[in-house]
Amino acid sequence: MSFAESPSRIVYLCSVLFMLVSPNALKAGAKYKDLYKRPTQIPYPSSNTYSDARMILGRTLFFDPRLSGSNWISCATCHNPAFSWGDGLAKGIGDGMKDLSRRTPTILNLAWGELMFWDGRAESLEAQALGPVASTGEMNLPIDQLLAKISKIQGYKTLFKGAYPEEGITKDTISKAIATFERSVVSGKAPFDRWIEGDETAISEKAKHGFTLFNEKASCSQCHSGWRFTDEGFYDIGLAGDDKGRGKILGDIETLQYAFKTPTLRNVDHRAPYMHNGSETSLTKVVDFYNKGGDVTRGSKSEHVKPLLLSDDEKDALIAFLKTLTSIDAATPVTMLPR
Amino acid sequence: MKRFLVILPLVITPFAFAKDHIITQKGKAFSESEITLAPGDNLIFKNDDDTSHNVFSAVEPMKFNLGIQKPGSEASHKFDSAGVAELRCAIHPKMKIKVTVK
Incomplete structure (x- = not known):
């Protein structure tokens, strides 16, 4: 079979035609697509590796309004999955229904994040997790009161034992569990x-x-x-x-x-x-x-x-x-x- | 006099052999992720990017801040004391370089 009759020739001619007809599509695809490929795995830090028990504990804490002074505001109140992990409001609403000064950011894909909050004041998800809990304007629950409250709930004792058996219920394990759940929140x-x-x-x-x-x-x-x-x-x-x-x-x-x-x-x-x-x-x-x-x-x-x-x-x-x-x-x- | 001649080179040596090390900033990344220096060495940061950068360290005794580096500009810092620091760009926090001075 000569080149003139071969499938290769047809492919070649189609390629030339595509380049002539659709330069923009080719340009965009060839030049930028590699920069936007999704990763295949969620990164977890060696200091807080993934386990199902940790993710489930973190998810439970994330949705629990008892992490607030009023027993009425959970992390999910503002980071609502139905609003793509935001709240759909111009400004967040905190303790006492008072407006906060900034919009609630989504928690989507933060496993790959660097510094947390709009102003980057927290180094990691673990460092960020309890900031809003303790903030008087947001969830308004001092950390010592949080620990006392969580420690009294029998079901949490079991969950913490499964997730962090050597560490128990501490400020660090609460932060680490919430961070583990947040890392699992990835857009499809x-x-x-x-x-x-x-x-x-x-x-x-x-x-x-x-x-x-x-x-x-x-x-x-x-x-x-x-x-x-x-x-x-x-x-x-x-x-x-x-x-x-x-x-x-x-x-x-x-x-x-x-x-x-x-x-x-x-x-x-x-x-x-x-x-x-x-x-x-x-x-x-x-x-x-x-x-x-x-x-x-x-x-x-x-x-x-x-x-x-x-x-x-x-x-x-x-x-x-x-x-x-x-x-x-x-x-x-x-x-x-x-x- | 003999004693003076022997001691003098020992005192001068650390800084007499101080080196300049060039780190480029390109594609919102430093050209190296870590570097080991001797006391007295300089790090020279060359911004080859099309965006402004910064280099700072928040940890004593290596605390410093080079301010804003416009595209095409250079800034340098001399590391006098031994230790380890993570330097960052305040604008682009994914830009990090670990510096060990020993």
Whole structure:
């Protein structure tokens, strides 16, 4: 069989035709796809390795409102799985139904996170876990009272014995159990992931164009990078307000004034409103905000936030792409709380 | 006089042989994840990225902060005392380098 008649020739001609007809699809696929592949395993630290007993204990504590002074607020009150592990509010609500100063961040995919909270003030999930419990504005339960309360519940004695048999009920084991559960909260495969794996029909051509814009003209990937769509960095994106964010933690660096952690974009269309202060009510408004280069100009503002000059069609494509990041995740089991 | 001549080189030696070590910052990562230095050595951080960076250590006696490094700029720090520190970029906390001075 000559080359002219062979299947190889047909494949070759099809490839050339594809390159001529669909340069954008090829460009996006070839150039960026490798940067967005999902990991295959959840990382657990050697100081707090995974076991089912630890995850189940952590999940039980996470959903238990007795971890608050009022016996009415659990971690899941604000990090509600039905709201993609947020609360759907512009600002969180704490003890006494008082508004908090920032929006509740999702806990999705934090096993790969670096510093916790919007301002990065906790080094790890273990270090973060009891911060909101003890905070007077949030769950308002001092740690000594937490330990006394949990230790009196017979069912918890059994759960802790199974999870941390050598350590018992302590501040550390409560933190470690909650952190283990939180690491297990991972967003499932979204249409975007199926496209990354090679299914060209998984997302629309419009969304593919949006992905190219995301990586190029709109430069969203400068900060929203990798499969979780966050670089874990801290930036002032030019939102109005007097909350200095990371600047309160590391005060002597100008760039960190008004800077907040880059949030993940996984399941982002289920997590309105947006920004650390909940000030943008829709993805359309978020894209408009970035398209004009933010609201405020000041010395600390990131060099990456500047007018983007996106057309209406380009903004639509960007939003179409963002909507492909949403997965339909398995329901979280309702935990029976020990008595 | 003989005693003076013998002792003088011993006193000068640690700093006379101090070295400069270059660490680049590229793709929001340091070029090395750890490095061992001698007392008196310098670390020179070269920002080859298209974004601003920073290097700081929060732990005494190696506590320091190099402030903001714009793309294309350099900053350096001299490590005088023995010890171990984890240096980080305050903007991009995934950028870490462990420094051992001995």
